[in-house]
Amino acid sequence: MLNRQGRPTAAGEAGTNEHPTFTGNKALAQVEPLIFEIGRLDVTGVDLDEPAAFTPRLGGQERKDAINLPGLSEPEAMRHYVRLSQMNYGIDTGLFPLGSCTMKHNARLNERMARLPGFSDVHPLQPVSTVQGALELMKELAHYLMTLTGTKAVSLSPKAGAHGELCGMMAIKAAIEAKGEGKTRNVVLVPESAHGTNPATAALIGFVVKPVPARDDGWVHVDDVKKLLGPDVAAIMLTNPNTCGLFEPQVVEIAKALHDAGAYFYCDGANFNAIVGKARPGDLGIDAMHINLHKTFSTPHGGGGPGAGPVVLSDRLAPFAPVPFVREGKKGLELVEHESDAAEKPFGRMTAFHGQMGMYVRALAYMLSHGADGMKQASEDAVLNANYIRAGLSDLLSLPFGDKPCMHEVLFDDAWLKDSGVTTLDFAKAMIDEGYHPMTMYFPLVVHGAMLIEPTESESKSSLDLFIATLRDLAMAATSGNDKSRFTGAPYHSPRRRLDETRAARSPVLKWTPPAPIAEAAE
Ligand SMILES: *Cc1c(COP(=O)(O)O)cnc(C)c1O
Numbered sequence: 001m002l003n004r005q006g007r008p009t010a011a012g013e014a015g016t017n018e019h020p021t022f023t024g025n026k027a028l029a030q031v032e033p034l035i036f037e038i039g040r041l042d043v044t045g046v047d048l049d050e051p052a053a054f055t056p057r058l059g060g061q062e063r064k065d066a067i068n069l070p071g072l073s074e075p076e077a078m079r080h081y082v083r084l085s086q087m088n089y090g091i092d093t094g095l096f097p098l099g100s101c102t103m104k105h106n107a108r109l110n111e112r113m114a115r116l117p118g119f120s121d122v123h124p125l126q127p128v129s130t131v132q133g134a135l136e137l138m139k140e141l142a143h144y145l146m147t148l149t150g151t152k153a154v155s156l157s158p159k160a161g162a163h164g165e166l167c168g169m170m171a172i173k174a175a176i177e178a179k180g181e182g183k184t185r186n187v188v189l190v191p192e193s194a195h196g197t198n199p200a201t202a203a204l205i206g207f208v209v210k211p212v213p214a215r216d217d218g219w220v221h222v223d224d225v226k227k228l229l230g231p232d233v234a235a236i237m238l239t240n241p242n243t244c245g246l247f248e249p250q251v252v253e254i255a256k257a258l259h260d261a262g263a264y265f266y267c268d269g270a271n272f273n274a275i276v277g278k279a280r281p282g283d284l285g286i287d288a289m290h291i292n293l294h295k296t297f298s299t300p301h302g303g304g305g306p307g308a309g310p311v312v313l314s315d316r317l318a319p320f321a322p323v324p325f326v327r328e329g330k331k332g333l334e335l336v337e338h339e340s341d342a343a344e345k346p347f348g349r350m351t352a353f354h355g356q357m358g359m360y361v362r363a364l365a366y367m368l369s370h371g372a373d374g375m376k377q378a379s380e381d382a383v384l385n386a387n388y389i390r391a392g393l394s395d396l397l398s399l400p401f402g403d404k405p406c407m408h409e410v411l412f413d414d415a416w417l418k419d420s421g422v423t424t425l426d427f428a429k430a431m432i433d434e435g436y437h438p439m440t441m442y443f444p445l446v447v448h449g450a451m452l453i454e455p456t457e458s459e460s461k462s463s464l465d466l467f468i469a470t471l472r473d474l475a476m477a478a479t480s481g482n483d484k485s486r487f488t489g490a491p492y493h494s495p496r497r498r499l500d501e502t503r504a505a506r507s508p509v510l511k512w513t514p515p516a517p518i519a520e521a522a523e
Pocket of ligand 1: 160271309
């Protein structure tokens with residue numbers, strides 16, 4: 001069947017639609033082709049005058065032929081992008097249980113603050129005297145980040161968690177070099193459960209990565225760390241609460257063992273949202289930790305640019321914090337842009353400018369609107385919600401580390417699916433048919449068929465109850481043996497069915513080529 005673009009309809013593709021429609025649309029769920037497929041070359045939504053004759057100054061390099069951008073009328077352009085947006089699943093459409101990613105509600109208040117012209121229109125090259133308010137905001141955000149973490153310095157400029165890891169590890173490297181140990185201390189310890197960015201960061205700047213083995217209880221043991229410590233160890237990169245959703249009970253002993261051995265403690269702070277207002281990482285002995293503003297402090301993931309991954313630093317690393325940073329000057333606040341202008345020994349610079357202003361505004365709005373008590377309660381509610389899900393599912397799904405309380409996320413494995421013919425991936429795809437974005441799958445790697453669920457504090461009890469009831473229904477169907485195709489063939493109701501995600505990632509098709517005319521293709 002062909003639709004209005006003369007192309008086979010999605011109903012044909014899906015093959016499961018009992019009542020295929022002529023258009024391929026399913027009532028309000030519209031099929032939307034690529035803009036290249038629907039655009040025409042001679043259409044535009046605006047009237048542009050023909051340019052007056054001019055002589056190009058590009059030395060003959062100017063394009064001679066048409067640029068062939070697809071054109072649409074204004075209503076068509078509007079519909080195209082609105083329809084695409086309707087295919088998107090976001091935190092504004094439903095519960096988003098991606099573990100480790102912390103998909104919190106992005107409060108509209110924060111969005112409004114970020115759109116104030118004094119923040120949204122600020123230019124990084126404006127004279128410093130004209131951006132005193134923006135600098136004041138950065139100073140205040142830095143103050144609260146240091147207060148909440150119990151640390152002495154913060155570098156705001158890194159633009160993501162992984163970028164923050166790089167910043168913190170470069171500060172550690174600079175500290176080691178300053179002690180004349182740059183040649184000897186070249187090993188970084190990374191637990192096997194770590195996020196992939198940790199070993200990647202360490203390797204990127206020339207460290208040798210040594211894994212700390214996983215234990216059956218999901219914790220990192222100080223004895224295992226001690227066995228690996230020596231004059232060659234520069235640091236550990238440890239996540240706390242860890243990626244199994246557990247607080248590391250030996251974190252203080254681990255920090256002491258590292259410091260006694262002359263090494264540093266990098267903490268991956270992506271899970272800080274479980275302990276804000278409850279525990280200060282500085283008190284636990286960390287030397288550097290990134291904070292994902294787009295996780296812990298509810299700024300959108302990728303909204304208004306990349307995220308933001310400020311790094312807090314202990315006394316020992318503070319002197320090496322990179323430029324730029326905000327400082328009190330004679331004529332108000334100033335930005336220290338050059339290493340030579342700093343009193344200490346910055347290791348260099350991470351970004352061209354000063355970081356993500358929009359994220360700073362949103363994060364500070366989140367902090368101020370919650371207050372100290374509100375932030376503490378957000379952590380407690382995040383942990384409560386994850387444990388509510390754990391308790392609601394633990395009789396059906398299997399917990400790899402026993403039925404002990406978790407922090408802000410709960411980790412299940414696939415032992416409960418054994419012999420069912422249904423995999424973690426199938427289960428996740430069936431969740432899509434139920435209208436849920438799947439949980440994080442197959443991470444952390446130390447758990448077989450991992451399903452990592454993080455509801456965040458944003459979800460109400462009724463929303464959690466429906467989620468639990470849905471997963472219970474799916475779990476019973478998966479293990480009943482009667483309804484395997486509900487999983488192995490899922491998703492049935494999404495605009496596209498099961499995609500070859502590995503091939504899409506490994507050999508992405510980045511250029512659209514017009515399909516051969518239907519008549520030829522049929523030959
Ligand atoms: C999200 C995350 C990171 C990386 O943060 P990005 O902002 O995505 O670069 C690192 N470690 C852990 C545990 C994470 O959850």
